[in-house]
Amino acid sequence: GLSLKIPIILEGESGQGKQTAIHYISQKLGLEIINVVISKSTKVDDLLIKVVFEKSEIGEILIRNEETELYKAIKSYNNYPKKLIVFHEINNASPEVLDFLNSLFIPETDILLSNGSILHKGNMNIIGIFNKGRNNINKDKIPAGMLSYCIYHIVDNPSSEDILNIITNLFIRMDFGEEENKKYVKNYLIENRIDGIENENEANEKIKYEQYFEDNFLKAKKFEFNDFSKKFLYAIKFSLETTNELPFTLNDIKNYIDFRESVPQINISLIQLFIFVYHFSQEENINKISERLDLLRNIDFLPTIDYDEDKEYMYIKLERDAKESIRVKVNNPRNIKIKKCKKLFNTLTKSQKHCFIFLICCIISKKTPIIQGPTASGKSYLLNVFSILLGQDSNLYQMNLNTGMSIFIGQEIIKQDFDEKEKEEIYNAYKSIENIINYKKPFDSMSLKRYKKIISKIDIKLEESDNLDEEIKEKLKKARQTIYVIISAPSRFIHIDSAFTDSILKGEGQWVILDGIEMAPSEIPEKICSLCGENPEINIFESGKRIYITSKDIKENFHLFIIHNPFNKGSKHLDQVLFNKCVSFTLPSIDISQQDASTIIYNSIRISKTTNKNIWNMLSSKLAASHMTATKISENHLEQI
Numbered sequence: 001g002l003s004l005k006i007p008i009i010l011e012g013e014s015g016q017g018k019q020t021a022i023h024y025i026s027q028k029l030g031l032e033i034i035n036v037v038i039s040k041s042t043k044v045d046d047l048l049i050k051v052v053f054e055k056s057e058i059g060e061i062l063i064r065n066e067e068t069e070l071y072k073a074i075k076s077y078n079n080y081p082k083k084l085i086v087f088h089e090i091n092n093a094s095p096e097v098l099d100f101l102n103s104l105f106i107p108e109t110d111i112l113l114s115n116g117s118i119l120h121k122g123n124m125n126i127i128g129i130f131n132k133g134r135n136n137i138n139k140d141k142i143p144a145g146m147l148s149y150c151i152y153h154i155v156d157n158p159s160s161e162d163i164l165n166i167i168t169n170l171f172i173r174m175d176f177g178e179e180e181n182k183k184y185v186k187n188y189l190i191e192n193r194i195d196g197i198e199n200e201n202e203a204n205e206k207i208k209y210e211q212y213f214e215d216n217f218l219k220a221k222k223f224e225f226n227d228f229s230k231k232f233l234y235a236i237k238f239s240l241e242t243t244n245e246l247p248f249t250l251n252d253i254k255n256y257i258d259f260r261e262s263v264p265q266i267n268i269s270l271i272q273l274f275i276f277v278y279h280f281s282q283e284e285n286i287n288k289i290s291e292r293l294d295l296l297r298n299i300d301f302l303p304t305i306d307y308d309e310d311k312e313y314m315y316i317k318l319e320r321d322a323k324e325s326i327r328v329k330v331n332n333p334r335n336i337k338i339k340k341c342k343k344l345f346n347t348l349t350k351s352q353k354h355c356f357i358f359l360i361c362c363i364i365s366k367k368t369p370i371i372q373g374p375t376a377s378g379k380s381y382l383l384n385v386f387s388i389l390l391g392q393d394s395n396l397y398q399m400n401l402n403t404g405m406s407i408f409i410g411q412e413i414i415k416q417d418f419d420e421k422e423k424e425e426i427y428n429a430y431k432s433i434e435n436i437i438n439y440k441k442p443f444d445s446m447s448l449k450r451y452k453k454i455i456s457k458i459d460i461k462l463e464e465s466d467n468l469d470e471e472i473k474e475k476l477k478k479a480r481q482t483i484y485v486i487i488s489a490p491s492r493f494i495h496i497d498s499a500f501t502d503s504i505l506k507g508e509g510q511w512v513i514l515d516g517i518e519m520a521p522s523e524i525p526e527k528i529c530s531l532c533g534e535n536p537e538i539n540i541f542e543s544g545k546r547i548y549i550t551s552k553d554i555k556e557n558f559h560l561f562i563i564h565n566p567f568n569k570g571s572k573h574l575d576q577v578l579f580n581k582c583v584s585f586t587l588p589s590i591d592i593s594q595q596d597a598s599t600i601i602y603n604s605i606r607i608s609k610t611t612n613k614n615i616w617n618m619l620s621s622k623l624a625a626s627h628m629t630a631t632k633i634s635e636n637h638l639e640q641i
Contacts (some may be wrong), residue, residue: 015249
C-alpha cells in the first residue's frame with residue numbers, strides 16, 4: 001500500500017500489534033509518523049487549521065490561521081513523501097470527520113475547507129486504525145469511497161502458535177545485564193540441581209566457562225518461557241470467559257518482559273502475580289486465577305525500605321533478610337524524613353505493598369500504571385505515600401464531568417494587576433497630561449479604578465476641544481490611547497500554561513495523577529492514550545492553544561499515574577485502548593482480610609513511646625476480627641433481603 005501510495009486501513013482489536021507494525025515499517029523506511037488521534041469530539045477544522053489569538057506589542061488582539069502538521073503533510077508534493085499519516089481510532093469519527101477522510105482517501109479530489117478555500121492534495125502515506133473492541137463495532141459506518149480506494153486489512157487475533165512464537169522471540173532477547181545474567185543462571189543451576197550443582201560456589205566455577213554459561217542462560221530462559229507461556233495461554237482463555245473484564249493481549253507479554261529486565265531482583269512469582277492476577281478487577285476472578293495458576297497472594301512478603309546516607313536513593317528489600325535490594329532514585333532528598341517515611345510505609349496493607357512494588361516496576365520500566373479498585377481500597381492514599389517516599393512533587397487532578405481540555409492546554413484569564421513595563425507606560429502617559437486634566441493623585445497608590453478615572457478626566461477635557469490648541473489635543477489623545485489599550489480587557493488576557501504540560505516539559509519533570517478517570521468526559525482518556533505507549537506523545541488540536549509534545553520533549557522525571565474505580569456509579573466505560581497502553585493493578589478493599597483490617601486499625605491509633613505496643617497490636621487484631629464478623633453477617637442479611 002505505501003509503495004503504491006494507496007491508503008491502508010487496519011482493523012482489529014486493540015493490543016494485537018497494529019501500532020508496533022506501523023512503527024517498525026516507518027523506521028525501516030525512514031518515515032516520520034504524524035499521529036492523529038480521533039475522538040468523538042474531533043471536528044474537521046481542528047484537524048486542518050487552528051485559529052490562533054495573539055496579542056501584539058501595542059496590546060491589540062490579532063487573529064491568524066495556523067496550519068496543522070496534518071495540513072502540511074496533505075499538501076506536500078514530494079514524489080517520495082517522508083511523512084506517514086496515521087489516523088488512530090477512526091471508529092470514533094463523527095459523520096463529518098468520516099466525510100473528510102473519504103475525500104482524503106479518494107484520489108484526484110480536493111478538500112473544501114470551512115472558509116470556502118480549496119486544499120489541493122499532494123502525495124501522502126496514509127494508514128487508518130479501526131479498533132473493533134469486544135463490542136464488535138463493524139466497518140459499516142465507513143463511507144463506501146474510503147473502502148473502495150484503500151487496502152482494508154483485518155488483523156486477526158493471534159493463534160496459540162503465533163503467541164508462542166512471539167513469547168519465544170521476546171524471551172530469547174531477554175537480557176538483565178552482565179551481573180544479573182550471571183545471578184539468573186546461578187539460580188537456575190542451583191534450584192534445578194543442574195549437573196549436581198547445589199551451592200553458589202559450585203555454580204560460580206561452572207559459569208566461568210563462556211560456552212557453559214551461554215548454553216545454560218538459554219536453557220534458563222526456556223525454562224521460564226515454558227512456565228510463563230502455559231500461564232499466559234490459560235489466562236487468555238480465562239479472561240474471555242469472564243464478563244466485564246479486559247482480555248489479555250500481546251502487550252501483557254511485553255509488560256512481563258519489561259518488568260523482568262528492569263527489576264530482575266524481584267521474584268518471578270511476584271511479577272506473574274502483577275501480570276496475571278491483579279489484572280482482573282473483580283475479587284472473585286482474582287481469587288480463581290490466582291488459585292488456578294498457583295499464584296496465591298499469601299506468599300511470604302515482608303518488604304522493608306531504607307535510604308542511603310545522602311537520601312539520594314531508596315532501597316527496598318522484599319524480605320527483611322534479603323541479600324539484594326531494589327535501588328530507586330529519590331527526586332528531592334531534602335524532603336525525605338527517614339523515620340517518617342518508614343512509618344508511612346508500614347501503614348500499608350499487604351495488597352498495597354504489592355502495589356507499591358508494582359509501581360516501582362512501572363517507573364523503572366517507564367510504564368503508565370492504572371490503579372483500580374472500589375471505594376475505600378486506598379488507591380489515592382497509596383499514590384500519596386509513594387510520592388512522599390520518593391521525594392516527588394505531584395500534580396493531582398480530580399476528574400469529573402466538567403473536566404475539559406484546559407487541563408492540557410491551560411486557560412486564558414484576565415490578570416488583575418499590571419507588570420512593571422505597563423505601569424511605566426501608564427505613568428509616562430499620565431505625567432504628560434497631569435497638569436492639563438488637573439488630576440493630581442499619587443501614582444503609586446493608583447489601581448485599575450484610578451486608571452479609568454484618568455481616561456474619564458481626559459474625555460471631559462477633550463469635550464472642551466474648542467478651547468484647546470492642537471498640541472494639547474494630540475497629547476490627550478495619545479495618552480488616552482496608551483492607557484486605554486493597556487487597561488482594556490483584551491489586553492489583560494494572558495495565557496496560563498497547564499500544570500499538566502508544565503509537568504511534562506519544565507525542569508526535570510513532575511508526576512501527574514489523574515484520579516477518577518472513569519468520571520471524566522470521553523475525550524480526556526482518548527487523548528492521554530498516546531501519552532501512555534512506548535513512543536509517548538500528545539497532540540491536542542481540538543480547542544485553544546495547540547499542544548504537540550513528542551517523546552523527545554518529555555522530561556526524564558515526568559510520570560503519569562491513573563486512578564480508576566470501575567464500580568463507581570455513573571462512571572463511563574473506558575476504551576480498551578487505554579488499558580492496553582498501560583499496566584493495570586487492582587487494589588481490593590482495605591478490609592479484604594483480617595490482617596489488612598488489623599494493619600489499618602493499628603496504624604490509625606496514636607501510640608505514645610511508653611505504651612505497650614503488643615497490647616495495642618492484640619486489640620487491633622480483635623477489633624479487626626469483630627469487624628470481619630460483622631461484615632459477613634451484614635452481607636448475609638442483604639442476600640436474604
